[in-house]
Amino acid sequence: MSVAEQRLEVDSEIDDADGFYYDDQLSSYTASVTKSVTNFPEENGRRYHAFCEGRYLIPNDERENNRLDHLHRMVLGNDLSPIQPSFVPPNVKFIVDDVEADWVYENSPFDFIHARSVELSIKNMPRLVSQAYRALKPGGWFECHGWDTRVQSFDGSTNGTSLDQFNQIVLDGFAKGGYYTRFEPDKMEQWYADAGFNKFHIRKYSIPLGTWPKDKGYVRILNFPVKESQKGANSEYAQKTLGASHLHQAEEGLEGMAMAVLTRLGQWKPEEVRIMVANVRMDFRNRRIHPVFNFYVCYGQRPE
Numbered sequence: 001m002s003v004a005e006q007r008l009e010v011d012s013e014i015d016d017a018d019g020f021y022y023d024d025q026l027s028s029y030t031a032s033v034t035k036s037v038t039n040f041p042e043e044n045g046r047r048y049h050a051f052c053e054g055r056y057l058i059p060n061d062e063r064e065n066n067r068l069d070h071l072h073r074m075v076l077g078n079d080l081s082p083i084q085p086s087f088v089p090p091n092v093k094f095i096v097d098d099v100e101a102d103w104v105y106e107n108s109p110f111d112f113i114h115a116r117s118v119e120l121s122i123k124n125m126p127r128l129v130s131q132a133y134r135a136l137k138p139g140g141w142f143e144c145h146g147w148d149t150r151v152q153s154f155d156g157s158t159n160g161t162s163l164d165q166f167n168q169i170v171l172d173g174f175a176k177g178g179y180y181t182r183f184e185p186d187k188m189e190q191w192y193a194d195a196g197f198n199k200f201h202i203r204k205y206s207i208p209l210g211t212w213p214k215d216k217g218y219v220r221i222l223n224f225p226v227k228e229s230q231k232g233a234n235s236e237y238a239q240k241t242l243g244a245s246h247l248h249q250a251e252e253g254l255e256g257m258a259m260a261v262l263t264r265l266g267q268w269k270p271e272e273v274r275i276m277v278a279n280v281r282m283d284f285r286n287r288r289i290h291p292v293f294n295f296y297v298c299y300g301q302r303p304e
């Protein structure tokens with residue numbers, strides 16, 4: 001199945017003298033998005049959403065959320081670590097379990113199974129897809145979100161950079177450890193088919209790292225379509241905000257992602273990992289390097 005390409009254009013206006021991003025420039029994107037979504041208007045004693053104000057006509061306050069909790073099906077979440085929040089709605093339950101162990105749910109109980117960001121975590125992805133299939137009721141859906149963790153750029157600006165080298169070294173390390181390292185659409189489609197799923201759908205989102213995109217035209221933030229009327233300044237703001245947010249989380253994650261795999265499974269010393277991470281940070285802040293990571297959302301149905 002071919003996946004639609006969304007090419008991002010570089011904003012030439014920010015490609016200025018020294019070519020580096022600074023924290024104050026980046027924080028304006030993340031700070032403004034926070035305020036624009038949390039500044040809730042109140043009306044007739046009820047509270048309403050702030051982002052796209054007026055679009056949804058029903059409140060978002062605690063009273064409404066309590067009502068909605070009664071409508072939802074049971075949601076079961078699974079992780080190796082007990083790191084999930086303890087204050088959760090009554091229909092949500094987290095269990096500590098290895099998702100790669102045999103699933104012991106009886107009578108295929110689930111209507112919907114969702115897995116995301118399992119790259120670099122699990123080892124046997126085809127088996128995970130097949131266990132999800134068997135745990136679904138007939139007609140149930142399995143949705144999987146994931147990153148192609150291999151760095152890309154539309155203009156070749158990441159080629160040969162420290163970021164490029166780091167990315168390859170770390171991914172090779174995980175691959176040697178037997179981990180599933182990157183979402184590849186053709187492989188995923190095959191695994192869904194092998195497990196027995198039909199109605200396979202997939203979408204690709206090219207997520208910039210940094211505020212370099214010019215971003216004129218049609219924009220989506222993940223699965224949320226930006227309305228026609230919000231194009232122009234807002235569309236630019238959307239891709240730049242996405243790129244800033246991606247940069248913040250990636251910077252924060254670099255060392256944690258590399259340290260154990262390179263020191264436990266490879267011959268690296270912690271200081272060597274830290275030096276490499278520092279070099280990658282420099283590339284992250286360099287406006288002339290335009291990294292993109294492809295993110296995929298796919299789903300398929302167990303036949304009725």
Ligand SMILES: C[S@@+](CC[C@H](N)C(=O)[O-])C[C@H]1O[C@@H](n2cnc3c(N)ncnc32)[C@H](O)[C@@H]1O
Nearest residue numbers: 078079080081097098099100116117118121122
């Ligand atoms: C990159 S995080 C993704 C977290 C979560 N899916 C999300 O998107 O918010 C990977 C998570 O997978 C968990 N994990 C790794 N291997 C696992 C396994 N075999 N079984 C269950 N959880 C696992 C880790 O503990 C970690 O919390």
